[in-house]
Amino acid sequence: MRKLAVVLIFIFGIFLGHAQSDDNPTVWTYETEKITDTEYNLIIKADIFEGWHIYSQFTDENGSLPSELSFVKVGEDYELVGPTTESETRTEYSDIFEVEETFFKDEAIFTQKIKILNPEVTQVEVGMFYQICKEVCIPKDEVFYISLTGEEVVVVEKEIDERSKELSAALIVDLKNKELLVEGDRDHVDEKTGMWVIFGLGFLGGLIALLTPCVFPMIPLTVSFFTKQSGNKSKGIANALLYGFFIILIYFLLSLPFHLFDSVDSQILNTIATNIWLNIAFFVIFVFFAFSFFGYYELTLPSSWANKMDSASSKVGGGIGIFFMAVTLAIVSFSCTGPILGGLLGSTALADGDVATNLTIGMLGFGVALALPFGLFALFPAWLNSLPKSGGWMTTVKVTLGFLELALAFKFLSNADLVGNWGIFKREIFLGVWILLFVLLTLYLFGILRFPHDGPKQKLSTGRKITGFLSAAFAIYLILGVAKITNLKLLSGFPPPDFYSVVAQKSDCPLGIDCFKDFDKGVAHAKKVNKPILLDFTGWACVNCRKMEENVWSEPDIFPIINEEYVLISLYIDDRKELPENEQFNFKYESGRVKEISTIGEKWGTFQTLNFNAASQPYYVLLSPDLEVLNPAVQYTDRDTYKEWLKTGVSNFRRLSILK
Structure with a gap:
């Protein structure tokens, strides 16, 4: 969970760092201190704005990311004498990472002693990675060209050889x-249509999330809270609508960091989406998500996060308090919404076009669907009586989602195989795995296959029977595709192409x-x-x-x-x-x-x-x-x-x- 927290904080930090790129809360200066003709101290100093802090090089590795200095041409132009020393630091316990963290307040000074090996060297290039933190951490990269002679530094542009x-x-x-x-x-031509399709997929994902045990029971409780605790009906409706708006806003904000990658390299999102090892990582993550839906373990964010958000919502009150309530919902429902959001991220990574824009549109659709019932039931509270009761049907929804997560997982494994040209996961093998998954889903829906969190056997509901028949029909459709009786046009783009086959083409x-x-x-x-x-x-x-x-x-x-x-x-x-x-x-x-x-x-x-x-x-x-x-x-x-x-x-x- 600590690693997950690092990733989330880092992603939000990238976004905020980009947003505040013209207002960096640090001012860096540097100088040299001559000791002998061949020895110098390189001194790099940061003046830190009030309320902000920078982490030490030596902070606990299980906490926030430490500062890192990299010295260019070490061993060629000069050598380092001893480690980089630091000015006074502070230490505090982090509730998020559950470790003692070491950091600088107000001022940070890094000092590195060097010994010159090349007498013609007049300047040293030093790279610096650090996080500047307040409520969130903003990752930063700096490059310092430090003069050893007091003369103006010359930034040498990188050159390429003649062959290049x-x-x-x-x-x-x-x-x-x-x-x-x-x-x-x-x-x-198809951009607007594609955007609506992606929005629809996100909206569908949000509707499915509503049917899970983490979210569904929250609807009547939350709506009742707003309508009964707000003093009058109109204020209760306004608060519930504001709550829904904040849910949409939260999921929209989660997508924004991905827009920053486009400014780095026009090919970077394609590279990420088609990277072999990242696709394998997606495969492993989706299998992990699937087995959490099967009930073998619970996937949750740190409970301290939810407790802090809940405490903040009760203390602050008003619109800000309602915002913290929405954040609390996002955190406590993560065990159900996380895998669905992962599927949404995976689907947009697989889609063509602007991945970041697709993800934003999908996240908006997800947030709208998740927020919709809170607003509707606040406007029409009598509808709450028509809501079905929580029960075993929600477990069925989770397990069905688990099988869909596994199907998507094997798409990522197929991507890695195709991009790497391994020739292992050919079209027929991919379809065979999907056939097996949907046969198993069919057996589950008809009560033959069972999972750890299934209750006592009961009479199959009509909805479960219909879904079971649909799953069986889809498995038969796949079998006909393998036999070349049908062309599987409904699945175009998901299985490997026809020419990537176990049969020589x-x-x-x-x-x-x-x-x-x-x-x-x-x-x-x-x-x-x-x-x-x-x-x-x-x-x-x-x-x-x-x-x-x-x-x-x-x-x-x-x-x-x-x-x-x-x-x-x-x-x-x-x-x-x-x-x-x-x-x-x-x-x-x-x-x-x-x-x-x-x-x-x-x-x-x-x-x-x-x-x-x-x-x-x-x-x-x-x-x-x-x-x-x-x-x-x-x-x-x-x-x-x-x-x-x-x-x-x-x-x-x-x-x-x-x-x-």
Whole structure:
């Protein structure tokens, strides 16, 4: 739980640190103290604003993150003499982490003695990571260039070697008619629809959370509290509505830190979503969530958090007190809402487009659904009498959610397998696991399979029977898909693609099309056969890419156009295969930032950003063999729009050919 608390505080700190980036509550200064001709003390000092504090390097490792200093070119230009010493610190017990923490108030001074090894050294570069804390902790990174001579420091810009410069230049292609790429609004055809779908998924998640034992019993208790304790009916309704608003606000705020990643690197969210080890971590977490729903253990946040929020709500009163009541609900219901929120995070990570925006929309939907009954029942208190009583049906909801969590968990394991090109979790194996899960769910719903927190056997309710039949029908649907009797279009994007199969396929490209996975080779072939290019920026773990391939490309009036009229170049942005050593290089952006290009995905991701100013997948571009843009780029869209787009591209290419 301490580690969970560190992560939560760190995430909120990132958000607040970004929000307050122009108002850093520390002022840093630094100087040198010459001891001998070769020995110096480097002195780094922070003046800390009132009420704030910075943690020591030596605070308990089980508590908040300590300050860390990193000295550049140690052993090359100079050596460290002894450890970095600190000025006076304070120690207090942390209720959250349950350890003694060491920190600075008002002022922090770090002193490091060094011995010069290179007589030409005139300055030292020191990196500093620390947390500046008040109610929350804001993580900060600083870089100090400390002069040893008193002269002005020179910040040396990082350079890359000639080979890297050549390979970097090769990434930029000479696109003609490039302004056509962003003409119109075709690259956002489905954006509004997608947002409503994500909001709906979040809303559905919130409705499901309402039916769990952690939330459902709170509805009549909380509404009754507001209507009876507020003095009059109108004030009680106003307080209940304010309570609902704060619930929405809390879940909205939880999504905001994810927006900060986009400002770091346009590819970072894609990298996170398709990282092999992160997907495995998601798999483990979702399995952990599932077994908590099965009743093998309870997943809770520290009880001291809820106690503090509850105490604050009773002491403060008014609107602020109601806010703390909403925070208390979020904390005490975490054992049920946490796995559902995890599923929401996982679903948005799997979706294409702006992951952070998707998550915010989904969280808003979740918060609205969770807050809705508190407002409605406050307005219409007589409806409380129609609420079903708490009982065993809520356990059924939790166990069903547990099976759904397991199904989603194996999607993340499949992502890791696809991105890593391990060839282990093929399409048939994935579907086999899902078939087993939904067969087990069916057995549970019909009372054959039981779990630790199940009560005595009772007559099956109508709802449970209906859900059981639906689960059985879905398992049969999956079996028919494995047998190739049906095409599983309802699941497009979730199972691995058809060509990722235990049965040998004639092509490792979508729908058996002959495609190229290298841009230069594809362009060379297009010139040879004199055909236009369909440039497909895709990903192994891209759900919408699979949907386009399986639901749009496969259409009988679209497939022949792609297969016969175009040269398909599919560039996988999340491919984690290492590039050959002689093809790995460092790319330097105009800002001076240097990025290491060591994998196939990093190369094509950077290629997409540089040439097309885009970072999402799927992203489709039509080009002539001479790299003339034939049409505005499109992304995830409907079959009719895509068909017309392809046909227009062919017409434009033929017109260009005639003109030449």
